[in-house]
Amino acid sequence: MSxxxxxxxxxxxxxxxxxxxxxxxxxxxxxxxxTMGHVQRIFxxxxxxxxxxxxxxxxxxxxxxxxxxxxxxxxxxxALSSVEIGLTFTAMAVITGSIWAKATWNAWxxxxxxxxxxxxxxxxxxxxxxxxxxAFVEGEERKARFAAVYGIxxxxxxxxxxxxxxxxxxxHPVVFExxxxxxxxxxxxxxxFCLVAFTIxxxxxxxxxxxxxxxxxxxxxxxxxxxxxxGG
Amino acid sequence: xxxVQGLVKSFGHTYALRDVDLEVTQGQFLTIVGPNGxxxxxxxxxxxxLLKPTSGLVRxxxxxxxxxxxxxxxxxGFVSHQSLTYSKLTVEENLVFxxxxxxxxxxxxxxxxxxxxxGLEARRHDAARTLSxxxxxxxxxxxAMIHQPSLLLLDEPYTGLDxxxxxxxxxxxxxxxxxxxTVVMTTHNLQRAxxxxxxxxxxxxxxxxxxxENTSLTLDDFQQAYWHYVGDRWPR
Amino acid sequence: xxxxxxxxxxxxKDVVAELxxxxxxxxxxxxxxxxxxxxxxSFELRVENVAQVAPGILWVTFVFASTLELNRSLxxxxxxxxxxxxxxxxxxxxxxxxxKMLGNLIFISAIxxxxxxxxxxxxxxxxxLPSLLLTIFLGTIGFAAVGTLLSAIAxxxxxxxxxxxxxxxxxxxxxxxxxxxxxxxxxxxxxxxxWAHWLRFLVAFDIIFLAVSYMTFDFVVQG
Numbered sequence: 079m080s081x082x083x084x085x086x087x088x089x090x091x092x093x094x095x096x097x098x099x100x101x102x103x104x105x106x107x108x109x110x111x112x113t114m115g116h117v118q119r120i121f122x123x124x125x126x127x128x129x130x131x132x133x134x135x136x137x138x139x140x141x142x143x144x145x146x147x148x149x150x151x152x153x154x155x156x157a158l159s160s161v162e163i164g165l166t167f168t169a170m171a172v173i174t175g176s177i178w179a180k181a182t183w184n185a186w187x188x189x190x191x192x193x194x195x196x197x198x199x200x201x202x203x204x205x206x207x208x209x210x211x212x213a214f215v216e217g218e219e220r221k222a223r224f225a226a227v228y229g230i231x232x233x234x235x236x237x238x239x240x241x242x243x244x245x246x247x248x249x250h251p252v253v254f255e256x257x258x259x260x261x262x263x264x265x266x267x268x269x270x271f272c273l274v275a276f277t278i279x280x281x282x283x284x285x286x287x288x289x290x291x292x293x294x295x296x297x298x299x300x301x302x303x304x305x306x307x308x309g310g
Numbered sequence: 311x312x313x314v315q316g317l318v319k320s321f322g323h324t325y326a327l328r329d330v331d332l333e334v335t336q337g338q339f340l341t342i343v344g345p346n347g348x349x350x351x352x353x354x355x356x357x358x359x360l361l362k363p364t365s366g367l368v369r370x371x372x373x374x375x376x377x378x379x380x381x382x383x384x385x386x387g388f389v390s391h392q393s394l395t396y397s398k399l400t401v402e403e404n405l406v407f408x409x410x411x412x413x414x415x416x417x418x419x420x421x422x423x424x425x426x427x428x429g430l431e432a433r434r435h436d437a438a439r440t441l442s443x444x445x446x447x448x449x450x451x452x453x454a455m456i457h458q459p460s461l462l463l464l465d466e467p468y469t470g471l472d473x474x475x476x477x478x479x480x481x482x483x484x485x486x487x488x489x490x491x492t493v494v495m496t497t498h499n500l501q502r503a504x505x506x507x508x509x510x511x512x513x514x515x516x517x518x519x520x521x522x523e524n525t526s527l528t529l530d531d532f533q534q535a536y537w538h539y540v541g542d543r544w545p546r
Numbered sequence: 547x548x549x550x551x552x553x554x555x556x557x558x559k560d561v562v563a564e565l566x567x568x569x570x571x572x573x574x575x576x577x578x579x580x581x582x583x584x585x586x587x588s589f590e591l592r593v594e595n596v597a598q599v600a601p602g603i604l605w606v607t608f609v610f611a612s613t614l615e616l617n618r619s620l621x622x623x624x625x626x627x628x629x630x631x632x633x634x635x636x637x638x639x640x641x642x643x644x645x646k647m648l649g650n651l652i653f654i655s656a657i658x659x660x661x662x663x664x665x666x667x668x669x670x671x672x673x674x675l676p677s678l679l680l681t682i683f684l685g686t687i688g689f690a691a692v693g694t695l696l697s698a699i700a701x702x703x704x705x706x707x708x709x710x711x712x713x714x715x716x717x718x719x720x721x722x723x724x725x726x727x728x729x730x731x732x733x734x735x736x737x738x739x740x741w742a743h744w745l746r747f748l749v750a751f752d753i754i755f756l757a758v759s760y761m762t763f764d765f766v767v768q769g
Contacts, residue, residue, distance in 0.1 A: 146765050204716040211713060214703040218322030224699050227762045231692065231717060234758050238720035238751050245744070246723050302323035360633055362768065383636040392627030394634075398563040410555035411635040413548055437566075453631070 089282040096275035100268075108268040117181040120174050122269055126276035128171035128198055132236075134164025134280060135205060139233040142226030152292060154222035157229055158212065159287035161205050163280060168202045193243040200239050204232045218298075311336045311461060311492045312357065317366035319352055326352040328516035330366070334509075339493045341503045344513035345540055350496040351391075353513065354465045357494065358388040370461065384412070387454030389464045393446045394453060397439035401430055401449055404438055405456060412457040424452040428482060444475025448482060455486070462486065464495040468502050480505060500533055514540045552637045556645025557652065560619065570618065570653060571660065574611055578661040581607045582668050596669050601729035604665060604673070605722055608682070611661070612654050612689045613711050616697040619650055624701050633767065643694060643763040647756075651690040658682055671733065678732050684748040685725035691752060692717050695759035698766045724748055 104122045111118035141157030144150070175195045179188045188195070208228055215221040261269065314332035318325070326349045334340050344350050355361040356368060359379040368375040370382045395404045402421060409417035425431045428448040433441065441449060447467060454462065467483075468476050483506055487493055496513075497503050503510055504524060510532065512520040519539040522532070564570050585603045589596075623629040623646075632642050662682075666673045693714055700710040724744045731741040 146762075200716055200719060207712045207716055211699070211703065211709065214705055214709055216704070220702065223765050223768075224702070227695070227699065227765055228713065230762060231695065231755075231758060234754060235717045235720065238747075238754075239716075241747065242720040242723040245747075246727060299323040306325070358634060360630060380636050380638075383634060386634075388630075388634050390627055390630060392630070394627050394631035396559065396563060396622070396628055397625060398567055398622075399559060403559065403562060407555055407559045408631065408635070411552045411632070411637055411641075413551075413636070 086282075086285055089278065089285060093275070093279045093282040096271075096278050100272045100275040103268040103271055108265050109262060111265075114182065117178060120178045122272040123276075124171055124174040124178060125269065126272040127167045127174065128194075129273055130276045130280045131164045131168035131171055131198070131201060133277065134160045134167065134284075135201065135229075135233055135236070137284070138164065138205075138208075138229045142229035145222060145226045151218075151222060151295065152288070154226065155291035155295065156284070156288050157226065159284055159291055161208055161229070163283045163287060165202065165205050165209070167276075167280070168198055168205070171198050172202060193246065197240055197243050200243075201236065204235070208232060218295075311338070311371060312494070313367065313369040313372075314357075315367040317353075317356065317368055318364045319349075319356060319361065320364045325516055327356075330513075330516070330518055332511070332518060334492060334494060337490045337492055338509060339487055339507040340495070341507040341510045342494065342496045342513050342518075343498060343500060343503045343510065343536065344496075345498060348513045348540075349516045350513055351465055354388070354463050354494065354496055358386055358463050359383055360388075384457060385459055386461045386463060387457070387459035389447075389450050389454045389462070389467055391466045391469055393438070393450045395438045395446070395449055398437060400435050400437055401425070401441070402434040404449065405452060408453050408456045414457050420456060420458075424455060427455075427485070428452045429478070442475070443470050444472070444478060447471060447475070447479060451479075451482060451486075459491070461492045461494070464493065466496055466498070468497060468499055476502075500536060501529060504529060504532060512536060512539050549638065549641055552635070552641045553645045553648065556632070556642065557649045560622070560646075560649040561652065563622070564653065570615065571656070574614075574657045575660060577611060577614070578607060578657075578664055581610070582664065586668070597671055597733055600665070600669050600671055600673075600733060601726045604729060605685075605726045607661060607665075608654075608658055608685070609689070609715070609718070609722060611657050612686070612693060613714065615653050615657060616650060616689075616693040616714075617700070617707055617710050619646060619653065619694075620697040620701045621706075629767070639764045639767055640760055642767065643760055646698075647690050647694040647759075650694050651686060654686050654690060655683065658686065675732060677738070678729060681725055681728045681732070681745065681748070684745065684752060685721050687752040688721040688748065688755060689718055691755040691759050695763055695766060698763065721748065721751055724751075 100122075104119050108119065108122070110116060137160040138157045141153045141160060145153035145157065172195065175192070175198065176186050179192055179195060180186050182188075183192075208225060211228055212221050212225050215224050312332065312334035314330055317327055317330040317332075319327040330349075330353060332340075342350055342353065352361065356363055356375065357370065359375050359382055362376060371385055373382050375382060396407070399407065402425070405421045405424060406417055409420060414420050422431075425434055428451060430441075430445060430448060430452070433445065438446070438449060451467075464483075467479060471479060480502075483493070483495075487506060493507075495507070504527060507524050510522055510524055510527070511518050512535070520535055522535070582603070585599075585606075586596075589599050589603075623632070633639070662673050665671075693710075696713045696717070697710055700706045700713060703709045724747050728741045728744045728748075731744075
């Protein structure tokens, strides 16, 4: 118990510090992009959010497989926590992406030019469906089982969606080449640091959210025992 | 035939079965009575391999239900409180279908025998949905016996039947049990419970609270015992 | 062979039940006509050439029709607890998956076969081309593979009719995207080489999702 508390403390401080540094790097250290100006600074948090979203859904896949194999409910809690965090970051990625698109293409939702934005919003829908499924199933055990299966199927579909959206775009003329493929060293350093900072933040949130989920689960168990008036 | 030791089944945080011990020998007819929610259906569904036990030992013919379910399924027939038949298919088509998925050799002959046994020959080409509740129940029993099981599990077979249909069902069960088939039946009707069985058990709050031989048991005695063990929860 | 025999028994009884009642076919025929009428009215005022929107209309109709069929197919097993009857039988649960999957594949294909001539006449386009039929078949396998698994999940939820499309649509989106692309390519007379990669993509989707659904189906249907 004391050891896990220490890990939490370390992660709390680490994520707080690294986010501060990331903010400094993004707004002060990184040079202003020549053609797009300050709007380009969205890029650092936008891509980092998208990465955390994707990574979180990968964790859900792993949690789902582990749950189905061993039946340990903690894995289900991890999978659910990861979806909730992943959705938050994916939503951030969609919103920042949309703002960026408005500045770049003067459209909030450039279907043709920015397939990646479409892809991220499909991820959002997929995992909203995951949460909806959980809300509509009776029984904790069955809920966990169905969610685990859907988490697996959903993640397997992601590369297919990615490829089809990419190919779909290819048949249209490419208007703009994506910026940022050849980043200046200071920009690259900022970008990589943001990725790391967001990943640390993800793990911190996951730890807290999973612990909360486990406690809620235990509380449910105690309530049930009180209700039925049984000792064991 | 059936061995159950320390069986526990929980759904999430809710316990349906808390600690069940049960022993049924070859050819025995056991009736389990208990109020709604006592765990009767859960127990039967575990015996039928439809549910996995949370913990505890369940053996049928010496085979563990958790690991040897395929072999066990060949030996058991399960009559659920639902009919498990396709309403759009005819009586005969339903039985032939189940015969095929149970690998029954010479399905046609087996279906003929069963239709005679349950008295549904005249309705063999009618869609299952046109049958009365009593006939559906008899079809359901024929379906459960398609593969000549050595253990028959009946979940509340009398529910929803009128007097005549219930009497026909009783006679049918009598014929079947005469063929030295082991039977486990659940019911909440105390009178029906004592009719055919050798042993009667009371299940309440997920535990077998009482077990008695049916040799010299009168309905009055049994009713008293039942309310003694169950009545504290459902006062009348 | 016993495995195959059981799979065929499951498919067989679905087909017999449908041939007897013809509920699915009659309702699908009306459904197809309605969809076409609605689409024509909602597009015709703006679109000059129907051929431009035909692939989209075709696949949207197929997706909706598939959803209706998938829901109905599992609902039939839920009636009278028949699914329990299947689980009680001494067979591998994958036999149930493949039985229902093949049944769904047959029914969805039959519905599509019913709709294609109607579309051809009303759009004044020849849609009965071997390459198009192949594309439709590959796409339908994808629908049936994932749809059978997800409908088994959806029937056990509240609001099951809504749940299936919510779960299914985001997963089969790649199939819809690629099949619509290929259909457009075929109708525009684009040479095979330009859309062959889409067909390979569909085959890959079908194989992967058949495998994933087969492996996870057991967890969906256990007690």
